[in-house]
Amino acid sequence: GAVVSQHPSRVICKSGTSVKIECRSLDFQATTMFWYRQFPKKSLMLMATSNEGSKATYEQGVEKDKFLINHASLTLSTLTVTSAHPEDSSFYICSALTSGTYSNQPQHFGDGTRLSIL
Amino acid sequence: SQKIEQNSEALNIQEGKTATLTCNYTNYSPAYLQWYRQDPGRGPVFLLLIRENEKEKRKERLKVTFDTTLKQSLFHITASQPADSATYLCALVGVDSSYKLIFGSGTRLLVRP
Numbered sequence: 521g522a523v524v525s526q527h528p529s530r531v532i533c534k535s536g537t538s539v540k541i542e543c544r545s546l547d548f549q550a551t552t553m554f555w556y557r558q559f560p561k562k563s564l565m566l567m568a569t570s571n572e573g574s575k576a577t578y579e580q581g582v583e584k585d586k587f588l589i590n591h592a593s594l595t596l597s598t599l600t601v602t603s604a605h606p607e608d609s610s611f612y613i614c615s616a617l618t619s620g621t622y623s624n625q626p627q628h629f630g631d632g633t634r635l636s637i638l
Numbered sequence: 639s640q641k642i643e644q645n646s647e648a649l650n651i652q653e654g655k656t657a658t659l660t661c662n663y664t665n666y667s668p669a670y671l672q673w674y675r676q677d678p679g680r681g682p683v684f685l686l687l688i689r690e691n692e693k694e695k696r697k698e699r700l701k702v703t704f705d706t707t708l709k710q711s712l713f714h715i716t717a718s719q720p721a722d723s724a725t726y727l728c729a730l731v732g733v734d735s736s737y738k739l740i741f742g743s744g745t746r747l748l749v750r751p
């Protein structure tokens with residue numbers, strides 16, 4: 521149980537393109553989802569917290585107009601990297617919390633999206 | 639600022655031995671601590687959670703300790719196997735952080751057959 525699917529797994533596109541990444545909870549409802557960014561051999565850096573039906577909360581230093589997050593349903597959150605540039609190339613990972621749980625529950629992660637901007 | 643440190647050097651051990659990984663934190667009072675496993679090109683997978691009032695937690699070959707005085711957690715894998723080779727991440731959440739996790743950079747474990 522608690523499977524999170526992330527799509528696509530890899531994207532290669534030209535500079536200036538906008539890229540949408542989907543994060544779906546397959547067998548549970550997720551009121552809260554998180555978006556992380558990870559550089560090679562580095563830690564996961566939280567970008568934003570996404571709550572169903574409300575605006576995402578972005579971490580300090582993360583441009584909300586650059587990284588658009590939508591959490592329109594209890595099973596889907598999307599991250600759109602707008603007008604992507606080579607410096608946006610990274611490994612993006614989403615995670616989800618099951619609804620109605622306490623704050624000490626584990627996060628369930630997708631398998632990440634490798635974004636490469638040429 | 640809050641800081642979490644894990645040994646950046648890979649831990650290389652022989653199959654069958656016990657692997658011990660360390661997670662230290664400063665300027666922080668986490669309500670609980672979690673350990674995750676991450677394989678290359680994959681998302682992290684949850685392994686164990688330990689609360690601040692627990693000293694030790696076990697799950698099969700895994701054991702986690704949590705010393706709030708030393709501000710340290712140790713993660714042990716007994717009877718290690720080559721399949722245990724991966725990067726292990728510790729993650730902390732504060733009492734007031736409301737679900738948000740702060741991750742360490744992880745320690746890579748290599749188990750030689």
